[in-house]
Amino acid sequence: MSKPTSGDFPQAEGFTKTPGWLDWYTGPAKPRFQLPAGAVDAHCHVFGPGAEFPYAPERKYTPCDASKHELFALRDHLGFARNVIVQATCHGADNRAMVDACLASGGKARGVATVKRSVTDEELQALHAAGVRGVRFNFVKRLVDFTPKDELMEIAGRIAKLGWHVVIYFEAVDLPELWDFFTRLPTTVVVDHMGRPDVSKGVDSEEFALFLKFMREHKNVWSKVSCPERLSVTGPKALNGEQAAYQDVVPFARRVVQEFPDRVLWGTDWPHPNLKDHMPDDGLLVDFIPHIAPTAELQQKLLVTNPMKLYWPEEV
Numbered sequence: 001m002s003k004p005t006s007g008d009f010p011q012a013e014g015f016t017k018t019p020g021w022l023d024w025y026t027g028p029a030k031p032r033f034q035l036p037a038g039a040v041d042a043h044c045h046v047f048g049p050g051a052e053f054p055y056a057p058e059r060k061y062t063p064c065d066a067s068k069h070e071l072f073a074l075r076d077h078l079g080f081a082r083n084v085i086v087q088a089t090c091h092g093a094d095n096r097a098m099v100d101a102c103l104a105s106g107g108k109a110r111g112v113a114t115v116k117r118s119v120t121d122e123e124l125q126a127l128h129a130a131g132v133r134g135v136r137f138n139f140v141k142r143l144v145d146f147t148p149k150d151e152l153m154e155i156a157g158r159i160a161k162l163g164w165h166v167v168i169y170f171e172a173v174d175l176p177e178l179w180d181f182f183t184r185l186p187t188t189v190v191v192d193h194m195g196r197p198d199v200s201k202g203v204d205s206e207e208f209a210l211f212l213k214f215m216r217e218h219k220n221v222w223s224k225v226s227c228p229e230r231l232s233v234t235g236p237k238a239l240n241g242e243q244a245a246y247q248d249v250v251p252f253a254r255r256v257v258q259e260f261p262d263r264v265l266w267g268t269d270w271p272h273p274n275l276k277d278h279m280p281d282d283g284l285l286v287d288f289i290p291h292i293a294p295t296a297e298l299q300q301k302l303l304v305t306n307p308m309k310l311y312w313p314e315e316v
């Protein structure tokens with residue numbers, strides 16, 4: 001299969017991809033690493049399709065389409081059993097594309113939504129029925145406009161009653177300022193991509209030590225050890241059969257997996273929004289997993305036990 005570059009994918013009428021947009025990788029390798037039975041891809045997205053589920057007016061980027069059908073085909077190709085579909089900021093608080101994917105999955109997908117303070121209890125109930133089990137609070141300034149913390153805290157209090165959790169996305173330099181807010185959240189708190197460490201500072205940096213302290217001192221905090229392709233500075237890239245990709249990220253993810261084996265999740269992040277340098281081969285991304293979770297026991301927790309506990313607790 002050919003590998004498209006930006007501009008190759010068709011786009012819904014009325015939407016033009018952000019300049020330089022990298023489309024997701026078609027024809028990924030079959031992973032060499034065999035995922036354990038029941039493995040969950042606990043961080044991925046759907047984009048549109050824009051013709052059916054228009055992108056939000058307040059979005060900061062316009063992606064290529066990435067439909068539920070393409071996501072489910074990737075799930076099966078890679079050997080995952082289930083997906084957790086996280087609302088992407090290009091859809092704002094309009095959760096229809098994510099909800100549609102969860103409903104179409106036959107129970108194989110659960111979701112994380114974005115909601116506003118104005119969301120009604122009935123709307124929250126409908127999201128729950130569709131499979132939503134969390135809300136995402138995004139603090140990455142290039143992705144969202146600022147929402148006052150009292151609004152977010154009010155939402156957290158309401159969703160806590162449903163047994164949901166809060167997913168937080170922020171950059172490492174912002175953790176000190178956000179610490180008090182995060183540590184007051186009344187739910188399980190799941191950090192996206194290890195809080196985006198600057199890996200060039202090294203695994204023993206003060207910055208990463210603060211993140212480890214955050215997890216150590218707050219047992220309700222979990223982390224996704226995902227997105228090496230976003231965090232890596234020196235690579236090598238998960239392309240052309242590379243079996244030892246993103247070595248500079250390995251010590252960070254491995255440290256988190258080994259210290260907090262019962263509070264880690266992993267996801268592909270397909271279709272990889274906003275990558276600037278290259279688009280990884282998702283099959284080779286799966287081959288990254290044994291580098292950060294070197295034993296069968298750690299792999300089972302990371303890929304099956306932990307995500308099942310959080311997203312399908314009724315089956316555990």
Ligand SMILES: O=C(O)/C=C(\CC(=O)C(=O)O)C(=O)O
Binds near residue numbers: 143
């Ligand atoms: O997909 C991710 O996790 C990361 C993103 C995009 C994002 O969070 C979103 O659009 O909702 C990023 O760093 O641009």
